[in-house]
Amino acid sequence: MSTRKERDSIGTVQVPSNKYYGAQTQRSRENFRISDEKFPREFIRAYGIIKKAAAAVNYEFGNLDKSIKVAIQNAADEVIAGAMDDHFPLVVWQTGSGTQTNMNLNEVIANKAIKSLGGQMGSKSPIHPNDHVNMSQSTNDTFPTAINIAAVESVQNQLLPAMEELQKALAKKSQEFIHIIKLGRTHLQDATPLSLGQEFSGYTSAIEHGIARLEKAIIHCKELAIGGTAVGTGINSHKGFDIRVIRKISEQTGIQFKPAENKFEALAGQDSIVELSGALKVIAGSLFKIANDLRWLASGPRSGIGEITLPTNEPGSSIMPGKINPTQCEALTMVCAQVMGNDTTITIAGASGNFELNVYRPVMAYNILQSIRLLSDGILSFTKNAVIGIEANEDRINHNLYNSLMLVTALNPYIGYDKASEVAKKAFEDNTTLREAIEQLGYMDGEEFDRLVNPKDMIKPKRHDHS
Numbered sequence: 001m002s003t004r005k006e007r008d009s010i011g012t013v014q015v016p017s018n019k020y021y022g023a024q025t026q027r028s029r030e031n032f033r034i035s036d037e038k039f040p041r042e043f044i045r046a047y048g049i050i051k052k053a054a055a056a057v058n059y060e061f062g063n064l065d066k067s068i069k070v071a072i073q074n075a076a077d078e079v080i081a082g083a084m085d086d087h088f089p090l091v092v093w094q095t096g097s098g099t100q101t102n103m104n105l106n107e108v109i110a111n112k113a114i115k116s117l118g119g120q121m122g123s124k125s126p127i128h129p130n131d132h133v134n135m136s137q138s139t140n141d142t143f144p145t146a147i148n149i150a151a152v153e154s155v156q157n158q159l160l161p162a163m164e165e166l167q168k169a170l171a172k173k174s175q176e177f178i179h180i181i182k183l184g185r186t187h188l189q190d191a192t193p194l195s196l197g198q199e200f201s202g203y204t205s206a207i208e209h210g211i212a213r214l215e216k217a218i219i220h221c222k223e224l225a226i227g228g229t230a231v232g233t234g235i236n237s238h239k240g241f242d243i244r245v246i247r248k249i250s251e252q253t254g255i256q257f258k259p260a261e262n263k264f265e266a267l268a269g270q271d272s273i274v275e276l277s278g279a280l281k282v283i284a285g286s287l288f289k290i291a292n293d294l295r296w297l298a299s300g301p302r303s304g305i306g307e308i309t310l311p312t313n314e315p316g317s318s319i320m321p322g323k324i325n326p327t328q329c330e331a332l333t334m335v336c337a338q339v340m341g342n343d344t345t346i347t348i349a350g351a352s353g354n355f356e357l358n359v360y361r362p363v364m365a366y367n368i369l370q371s372i373r374l375l376s377d378g379i380l381s382f383t384k385n386a387v388i389g390i391e392a393n394e395d396r397i398n399h400n401l402y403n404s405l406m407l408v409t410a411l412n413p414y415i416g417y418d419k420a421s422e423v424a425k426k427a428f429e430d431n432t433t434l435r436e437a438i439e440q441l442g443y444m445d446g447e448e449f450d451r452l453v454n455p456k457d458m459i460k461p462k463r464h465d466h467s
Contacts, residue, residue: 311386
């Protein structure tokens, strides 16, 4: 592999000739050979947006020649579009501020711009990665800004649409199943009836609440740290730089961002991302419960609950012929487990800043974007391949319902709790129906039982008529 010689403040470095990154990126490649987790495309795109906006504002302030501004912006556009992804090789496990990644962006954009102007890659002339591409910026304000931009874009463009699709699918099933009366369960034991539609309405509501939580959580993520530079004071930038840069970021993304109210807080912590991760964890908890419920309800097909049928997507066993497993439910619960774990990491990372800087930002960036991506993809797969195709097994539902001893609960107002318990116990021990048991005990006749114990009347509060 052919190389070129580049120089940084420490000395010279051999850099692959076909790569647009420079000396600092190469040193990071050599010094941090730790696993292979790299920053996702969404994060690199966000950083490109920042560099493009900064170049425009620095030109407006008279600090960049127009030719340099244009060359930087054109190079940044290629970064934003994903055309330069092969030139961002750094792993997440690096310095806690993310300096190497910021310099990776600066070097790639500078070298791409230099080449577009007919210069020599690595020469830092006529465009310098620090002096021009990083002008009026620091890693300490650009990195948290990139995290927030990428997170908000990912939520609005990926996760919220996925959740809205799931909400619609669950709401449709709730209406479709509203007339089907089934056995309720508490503690995994038989309970009083409800409709299958009511059961699904609970799932629908959980997702609706998740959407609301998500929309609220990204409000603070729209406050950007850019303009704070090294420690929050804005040293080496111009007054109003943050406002102008954020205005251009908003135009590029179509999202209304704004300057952080306090730059010192924005650099020293990353509470907005911790808050967003918390919302994702709650959503993961809701999804975990929904997926597990559906897996239980579809268990069987002959020896389980079997009250619903999930779509058949693929064979379920390498040894048991004809077996079909709830694969979408299992995949989604694994996604949820990962998101919950990511939240723990993000919480610890968010609490681990010292004085004027949080130094766990790369792992926060990686984990928050992974959580958003996993939930987005997992929800879409679950909705398309499981929820939409759910069918009710009404024969099984009726069998379970009318064999339940908990229908006796409807008799509490008429014969009292103790006598109703006695009826249930006798029916269980004698392996008879509740109707037979109450007649044998002499508490009421069969006709009265039929009138009072009607599952359709048990799925709503009793009506109170005023005389």
